[in-house]
Amino acid sequence: MSTPGSDGQASISGTIPDRDPSWLGRVSARFGRKVLTGLIGLTVVFLIGPVLITFVASFFQNWTGIVPSGGLTLRNWELALGIAESQGAQRGLGGFWTFVAPDVLYVLELPEVPRLTFRFPFDVTIQTPIPVALGFSILLALFGVFVNLIAGVPIAYAVTRYEFTGRRLLNTFAILPIVPGIILGIAFLKTYPNLPSTLALVLGYSLLKIPYMVLAVQSSFESMDLRRIEESARSLGASWPTTFLRVIIPEAKQGIISGSIICWTLAAAEFNFSYIIYSRGPRPFSLFLFENISNNPFLRAAAAISIYFLIVATVTTLLNRLGENGFSIGGTQ
C-alpha cells in the first residue's frame, strides 16, 4: 500500500552486485536446485508421512519398535466406530444415532413478555446407521455451511463487483479470521448462557469459517467479467435480484461448491471453539477425537483419527475434481 510502484526501484538502488560470482554464488548455482527440491520432498514427507503411518498402523494389533506388528486386525476400527463394545472403555463414536424429535424446540425468554415455547408437534423416532458424534458434527457443519452461503456469497459479490467507501476494510474483515476460536469460545460462555450448545456451535462455526467461503467465492467472481454479465442480463430485461440469483450465482458455482466443501470439512473438525463451548448433548466429532487421543490406546486413537482422514481424503478428491488444489484456497488463514 505504501509504495506500490517502487518495487522495481528498490532493486535498482541497491548495491551493485559483483561481476564475479562469489563462492556462495557458485555453490548455490550448483546445488541450489537440488537442495530446494530435496527440501520440498522432505516437507511433504514430514506432512503426509505420519498421516499414512497412522492409517496403516490402525489395522495392526500392536506397535512396538520401528514398525507395527502382530498381524492385521479390524478391531481398532470396530472399537472406534462403536461397532464392538469394550469393557470399561467408553463407547466409540457413541453408538449409532437414533433420531428422536425434541418435544420442546426452544424457549424464548424476553423481559416483560410472557415466555414463548416452541414445540415439535409429532413423535418421531428414526434408527440410523450413522455414528452419533459423526452424524451430529456432520449436521452442525451443514447448518454452518448454510449460514456461510447466505452471508458469504453476497458479501463476496459486494466487495468484488462494487466500489464504495470502506470496501477494502470490509473485505479485510470478511477474509481475515478476526477472532481466534478459543477467544470466541470464552466470549460465548456468558453471552448466550441459555442457548443450547447446538445453536451456539452453529453460530460459532459460521463465524469462524466464513473467510474460507468468501475467499473461494471471490476467486470465482474475480475470474468473471461481473459488470458485463450484470449489464447484459439487465439490458435483456432481468431485474437485479433475478440477475444475481439466476445469472451470477450459477456462473460462480465452482467457487461456491468448493467453498462449501472446505467450510463443511473445517467446521466438522473444529476443536478450539467446540472444546470451550460444549456443555451437554451429543458430542461434536472433534471432542470425540480429543478423548481418543488423550485417553485411549494408541492404535485405537489411530483408527479414530483415520475416520477423519478418510473424510478429508474424499473431500480433497472432490475439490481436485472441481479444479482446486485440495485445501490450498484456505491458505490465507
Place this chain on the structure above:
Amino acid sequence: MATLNNPSLFDRLRQTRLGQLAFPETEDERETRRIAALSLPFFALALFGAFIPLLTMFRLSVAEEFLRQISGWTLAPYRTLFASIAAFLPGIGTELSRWISASGEPVNPVYGRTIWNSLWFGAVTTVTSVGLGIAIAHGLEKYDLPRQDLLVTLISFPISLPGIVAAFMMIVLFGQTGLLTNFVAVLTGADPVTLQLTGQPSGTTLAILGLFFGYLYSMIPRATLLLRGTYAEVNTDAEEAARALGATPLQTFWYVTLPQIQPGIVGALILTFRTALAIFGTVLVLKSLSVVTFRFDQLVQVGYELNIASALATLFFFFTLAFTFAGLRFTSAEVGR
C-alpha cells in the same frame, strides 16, 4: 400506509440517508441499496457471532460480579493481570507490580511467563515456517517439478487438520513408540524414553522441540500457500533479464526476486504469527509449554476465573487486531487488498 397519503412527510422521509436507502430514486442510490442488501446477512452474522459476544466479554472483564449476573464495575482483573505481568519482568518487576496492584490484588507471575512463552515461541516458529515457506514456494514456482498440482494438494492437506490431530502426528513421529524415535534408538542404541519428544515434562528442551515440530506441522502449509500467492505476482521478465546478464541464481534471488516479494513476506509473517498465537489443540495434547491459549483452558475449565480469562482474552484480541492492521498498513500484502 399513512405516510404514503401524506406526500410531504414521505418526501421528507426520503430526504434522510435511511430513506434514500429504502426508496432509491437514482441509479447511484439503487446501487447503494444493493450493496447494503448484499452486506446485510454478513453484518447480521458479525453482530451476533462476534460483536455482541466480544462486547459481553469486555464487559465481563471489568465486572465485579459475574457468576449469576454481570454487574458492577472494577478494574481488578486488569490490575491483577498487569501486576502479574510486571512481576515477571526482571529488575524493576517487584516494585512495578506493587505499584500497579496498590489495593492488594493477588499477583501471579505465571501470566507474564505464559505471555512471554507465547511471544517467543510464536516468533521462532513463525520465522522458521515462513523461511521454509519461501524456499518451498520458490521451488514450486520456478522449477518444473513433476506432479506440481499433487504437491500443492499434499502440502495444503494439514490445513484441514485440527491442532489435536497435528499433535497426534507428532506422537506418531516422535512419541515413545514413534517411528523416528525408535529409528534413532535402534541406530544409537539409546533408550527411546530419553529420545522421545512428546510426553516429556513440560518446559524441557525435548518437549519444546516436539511442540516446535507440532507448530510447524500446522504453520508450514499456511506460510507456503501465502507465499505462493505472492510468487504468482512476481515479474519474471526482470529475473530472466538478470540471469541473461550473468547474475547467479542467488544474486537474482537476492537483488531481483526478494525486493518484489518483500511485502508478501511481511504479510506472511504477520498472518503466520497470528496462527501461532492462536494454536490451542496442539498444546492441549502435548502439554509441553505453558502458552496463553493453554492458560485460558486452566482459567475456564479448572478455576472458572472467567473475569481474568476475559481480561486476558481482551488483551489477546486487541493485540492481534492492532498488530495485524499495523502490519497490513506497512505492506501491500495480498490479504489487505
